[in-house]
Amino acid sequence: MAGKKTSFLYLSEQDMLKAGVLDGKQCVETIDDMFKVVGEGDYIMGGICENEHGQRIYFPEEKRFPNMPVAGPDRRFLSMITYLGGRFNLCACKWYGSNIENTKRGLPRSVLMVTLNNVETGEPFAHMSGNLLSAMRTGSVPAVGAKYLASKDAKVAAVIGAGVMGRATITCMKAALPQLTKAVVYDLVREKAEAFCAQMSSELGFRFEAVGSMEEAVRAADVITIATAGNAKPVIKTEWVKPNAVIATQGTADIPDELFTSSRVVFDEIKMHLAWKEEEEKISPAKRLGFPGASVFRLCEEGKINETDLVSLSQIACGKKLGRTSEEERFILIIGGMPVEDAAWGHTLYHNARKMGIGQELVLWDEPHWM
Amino acid sequence: MAGKKTSFLYLSEQDMLKAGVLDGKQCVETIDDMFKVVGEGDYIMGGICENEHGQRIYFPEEKRFPNMPVAGPDRRFLSMITYLGGRFNLCACKWYGSNIENTKRGLPRSVLMVTLNNVETGEPFAHMSGNLLSAMRTGSVPAVGAKYLASKDAKVAAVIGAGVMGRATITCMKAALPQLTKAVVYDLVREKAEAFCAQMSSELGFRFEAVGSMEEAVRAADVITIATAGNAKPVIKTEWVKPNAVIATQGTADIPDELFTSSRVVFDEIKMHLAWKEEEEKISPAKRLGFPGASVFRLCEEGKINETDLVSLSQIACGKKLGRTSEEERFILIIGGMPVEDAAWGHTLYHNARKMGIGQELVLWDEPHWM
Known part of the structure; x- marks a missing residue:
């Protein structure tokens, strides 16, 4: 032939x-x-x-x-x-x-x-x-999450980490939530946050504001996206976070247990995180790299989160599970990134x-x- | 910057x-x-x-x-x-x-x-x-194996399966053992074996002979390479194989236990096969795909092969383990293929x-x- x-x-x-x-x-x-x-x-x-x-x-x-x-x-x-x-x-x-x-x-x-x-x-x-x-497919996941999980009155997005992932995320977030009126941006390097705001406001055509502390950014926001790299691990305090906010994280932030237990936890796809957990458990504790859902699974083991309450964004997107059901809910979206x-x-x-x-x-x- | x-x-x-x-x-x-x-x-x-x-x-x-x-x-x-x-x-x-x-x-x-x-x-x-x-890197492994394991008097190579892998293997084998005088070729489809011989003898400039049975091919050979694909699983009998032959297999042949136990078993790299074994054991028995070293590890569990006798070609190549030590040894080289x-x-x-x-x-x- x-x-x-x-x-x-x-x-x-x-x-x-x-x-x-x-x-x-x-x-x-x-x-x-x-x-x-x-x-x-x-x-x-x-x-x-x-x-x-x-x-x-x-x-x-x-x-x-x-x-x-x-x-x-x-x-x-x-x-x-x-x-x-x-x-x-x-x-x-x-x-x-x-x-x-x-x-x-x-x-x-x-x-x-x-x-x-x-x-x-x-x-x-x-x-x-x-x-x-x-970068964009990663940035789109908090945005798709926000589409299903954000309060209908969400007006302000916070970007923690003024890098490539922050750019991609706010680009997608504005597309998913056109009603946003402002993005507040925090970075360890203030000048970086300011340059980010100047560039992105002209690209996306809405208001950007560089702020001097993470607390200020988080307190202002209805939707919070954390996209930091390297060894910097931002610490978020529960009292800073609005009771109906959405926090999207790839596991690079230090989120206190009580913030998890007072929020609904959504994974991009929990099956992948369970596979990750199994893989991680095979590594000697000293060599473990950590993975985005580690804290949540620990809280399940400690009985502080009910594993059956965990849902996947995929399940919400296809209508098998509920997204936001009231204005009183807060969400933490744990993002692993998937092929x-x-x-x-x-x-x-x-x-x-x-x-x-x-x-x-x-x-x-x-x-x-x-x- | x-x-x-x-x-x-x-x-x-x-x-x-x-x-x-x-x-x-x-x-x-x-x-x-x-x-x-x-x-x-x-x-x-x-x-x-x-x-x-x-x-x-x-x-x-x-x-x-x-x-x-x-x-x-x-x-x-x-x-x-x-x-x-x-x-x-x-x-x-x-x-x-x-x-x-x-x-x-x-x-x-x-x-x-x-x-x-x-x-x-x-x-x-x-x-x-x-x-x-x-194809060529796969074909080179039996050839490198033959360099370290074949009898110094090896003259005849058998190729089981006249496909792409067979072509690559005999090309590399002739390069590794220039003293080869003949290749005997067996395929389920006789015409395929004959076409293979015509083409490869003109490419490599030595004698090729298509034979009508696997037995004939194996009996004639000092070095036997099995490179079949799909569901055909050739059966090799112990009495066909010369006592100082080398058999190279990617696990697609049905090799009797007594042929394993009367040969020295060499892996391309045993660490990879051990990882493979561990992976395979996680699959439900009905869904297992098999892997090249499966029979050998079973024979170890049954106490018929001593696991400490298993060596890697990599160890032989770098001089940490011995290859052929006498004209009385027969070898089975198990090849997994490695990145x-x-x-x-x-x-x-x-x-x-x-x-x-x-x-x-x-x-x-x-x-x-x-x-």
Whole structure:
């Protein structure tokens, strides 16, 4: 039989920008659709449990060989793989390396690539820069969360950490909650918060205000997103948080037990966090890296949170569980980040690029040399 | 600080051919070097155990959703990730989808891509077609094994299964054992074996003979390589096998217990097989896929093989363990396939391509949009 030609689309970061990677509205719509598909169960992430976050290369604590890296802040390589069904129907792999030292080299902390594959044949149909894709899909999750969980009167968003994730998150948040009138921004480095406000207010066309303390930011806010990196771990006090606020965290904040126990806890997808917990428990306590849901599962074990009260945003999005039921509820949304998000947003951007004629077609083979 | 430009080299299958992907001699040298590095411990594969074969998407036995695939022969997606040190010093990810139905579509059973990354920054420096790379690195392992384990008088190699893996293996085997005078080839489909012999004898310039039974092939051979795919599971009888032969298997053959217990068992890298065993034991017995070392570990549990007698080719290659010590020894080499092999052979081909000016330079960004 004649061999079949295979080619795929390469999209650089510039191509991704042209294809709309920073479009918060389309990103939120895509990830909202994705949560509905995930809530129905029409996905398979990695591993036997079908819910692995990814597979990681763990660098050792001590120097073993001249070139072998040692563990450090954000020092890892990670692959994240998935099948995603529904209207998406594709497989995807995100593969990246991270090193906080990159910022001294004029590079982002992580350099990410995403490959999209035909489910039936395994052929790649796209290979794309993953940095902005990944930032936006991450930023869209608090926004989708806010869509289902925020008070209808939510007017002020707080951004803790004026970095890439903060930018992506507020871009998506404004798309999800157009009624927002103000964003308050706090960063350890005041100048960074101010530059962030100047840039984002002109990009998004609403009011931004840099504030001098985390307390000030949190007290003002109806929706609070925490997106800090490295070793800084912001501490949030319960009394600062409005009783009907939504806090979205990727586990980098220090949230007191009483704030958890006086809020409803929602996970992006709890099945993945349970798989994460199981993985973490296999590591010796000294080497554990922590994971976003660690405090919540501890509180369950201590009997302070009822495990059956924990829900997934995916379940809320597809209507199987309730989101906000009254103006008296406070929510903490725990976000792990999932390969299904990369698959979904990558899928949309690939189709945008095809429609717009963006990107570079790469031939894998005219016909396979060996079959 | 000014942003740093990132670009990487794309190599299509044609580019890989020009860069020497089918060069058995260079492949065997590269993989032999790699085994020495792995034997020293200068590598980290995926997962906490640092020795995961890869992470897989497991499709379900039963139909769950209209588009979601169900399990079938060679139906999987898999990512394989690693750091490899020594003179290689890179990270790599191989990502592929497989479906035996592909052969009806003019495609190889698996479509594979390999990405190579800078260890310090995480930037990709190459993205390449992985099919021939993967076939050759797989074929090189029995050849490196034969280098250390075959009788010095080995003259005849048997190839069981006249497919892509058989081609790659005999190409590498002839490079590792130039003294071979003949290859005998057996396939369920006689015509396939004959076509294989015609092609490979002209490519490799020594004698090939298609034989009508597996027994005939095995009885004639000093080195036996089994590379069958799909559900066909060839049965080998102990009395067919020369007392000083080497059998290389990826676990697709049915090898009787007494053949194991009357041979020395060598793994490519036993640490990976132990990780595999642990993973497999977590799956319900009905859903287990099997893995190459399953029979050997069962024989250890039954007390018929002493676990301390099991060695790794990596340990032999770097001189920590003995290979063949007498003409009376028979060996079974159990091969799992490891991401370190993709990293090593990819590294060599990348440098070949750079020297020869092959491939397409792709800009990821002139400077990162967000840092």
